[in-house]
Amino acid sequence: MKKYVICGLSGRAINMFIEPLVKEYSRGHRIAALLDDDPLREAVCKERFPELRSVPFFRAEAFSDMIEKIDPDTVIVASRDDTHVRYILGALQSNKDVVTEKPMVTTVKDAAAVIAAEAESEGTVTVTFNYRYNPYHRKIKEMILEGKLGRITSVDLNWYIDTYHGASYFKRWNRMRKYSGGLSVHKSTHHFDLVNWWLDQKPEEVFAYGGLYYYGPDGEMNPEKGENRYCGTCHVKQACRYFMRWEAGDAEDDHIRSDEHQHLLYTNYRPDACIFDEVIDIEDTYAAVLKYDGGALLNYSVHFSAPYEGYRLAINGTKGRLETTEYHAPGRIPFEVPEQTIEYFPLFESKETIRVVRQPGGHGGGDPLLLRELFTGKDPFREYDILAGSEAGAYSIAAGEGMWRSVKENRPIGIEELLHSRQHT
Incomplete structure (x- = not known):
């Protein structure tokens, strides 16, 4: 046992x-x-x-x-x-x-x-x-391993977090860098790890721009500047577009649940702090370029207040290109969304459309497969590794910290410089 x-x-x-x-x-x-x-x-x-x-x-x-x-x-x-x-x-x-x-x-x-x-x-x-275990992400890994794209030259990854989910980070402890590392660590490490794993390369350098554009006291949708507020007791919440959208949303969604019953679940915890508070010290928007030790380049962006949630991905190689678009939380997207596919464009042949078998469970079916590997061992029919260790964790964090430091310092940040320096502010 x-x-x-x-x-x-x-x-x-x-x-x-x-x-x-x-x-x-x-x-x-x-x-x-x-x-x-x-x-x-x-x-x-x-x-x-x-x-x-x-x-x-x-x-x-x-x-x-x-x-x-x-x-x-x-x-x-x-x-x-x-x-x-x-x-x-x-x-x-x-x-x-x-x-x-x-x-x-x-x-x-x-x-x-x-x-x-x-x-x-x-x-x-x-x-x-x-997210490595998502069937689409595993298929992308398999296509790269099969050599269908050749040597990878560049990746374009644009990630969008919607006005429900994105704002939720600014209502809670995530909005303080001392607790979360900022969203470039708390959230973007998810994304960086995917790319690192797909490429089987390590990030070498990152340069980024970013800022706090939607949230914080200077957010354009802030109905009133002043002392810190809470949604449950806010006197201007009816004038807050974010709050009003939450009110119209799915009451069972963990990202938009109000504080009504939180006192029954946590002691002295308020998950409904105002998204326009002055104490917010992280960014909500990034655009970055990462260089990898195997020669690949990554163009990455993430926005935490988008009209819909999902990502757009393209991977270019010496033998071809693939593209895919994923939409999350379709019940919150106010327009029809197509079924996700992977579009494969060989350099000199006909395009292929790949439809991946869907799987039940969280994160696109990734959670059950991760748990199965954790508690019963690796799938004997899978010829490549998915489960991540400390090195993968470290490089995803270094990319995320390097991104926010590049924004603050307005210079490229070397990943090894970060990982091997013990003097961090």
Whole structure:
């Protein structure tokens, strides 16, 4: 029986790890302890899963005590981003395996510390980049491995986060760089990891422009400048276009849920802070160019207040080009969207349209496949690796931090310069 401890009883921890371990993967796997700073999260978790009522609960400061008493095989980390590093390093020091939500950590300084600690430990680090497992993304990887594109020369990736989802980051802790690393780390590491994995190359240098254009006190849609507000008690919310769109949205959508019942789920937590607050210190828009050590170039952009959600991708190679467009959350898109396909353009032959078999589950069917590999092992029929380790986590974070630092410093940022420098501000 393999023993797990869960660090951070977030919604992600409950839905992504706890529920599958309690139900689908209960044979051969057991949750042996829970850890969180908020005792109310213990109550919420155990009410939902009565099977865990006898499982011991530890506060964050008792992490070492938990490891000593429980002696788990694996530590699962799904707490707030900035706290990941303390649990990962603590687990590695005790020679335990780690499974961590992405981003692995929030700074390259911490990423370097994790890699160094893993080198000295009997434990290993796995980063749950679930978007790799999406069937379209796996097909793209397979096309590249088959040589259908030849040597990759450039990638164009434009990502759009809509006015529901994008604004949600500015209502919560994500809006502070000290907690999230900024959205270039919290969110864009998802995207950078995909490209790094597709190319099987490491980012070498990044140059970027960006800024806070939609949110913060100077956002054009701010109905009134002044002291910090909360949507639940705001006196100008009827004049806020973002709030009014939330009100018309899907009440079950986690990104737009109001604070009405949050007091039943968390202690002293408000997920409805004003998206125009002065304390916001991150960017909401980026445009960047990344150079890779294998010669490929990436043109990347991301916008956190778009009319719809999804991405547009093109990959160019010496033998051809592929294109695909994905639309997320179709219920929030006010126009018809086509079924996603991959368009393959050989350099001197006829175009092909590839339709990929859809799979159920979150992140386009990626979540169930990731869990299956975590808890039962690699698919024996798959000839390439998907599961990510600490190095992949570190390079995705270095690309993200390099992007926001390039914006601040108005210069290209070397990725190795970041990863191997211990002097970070």
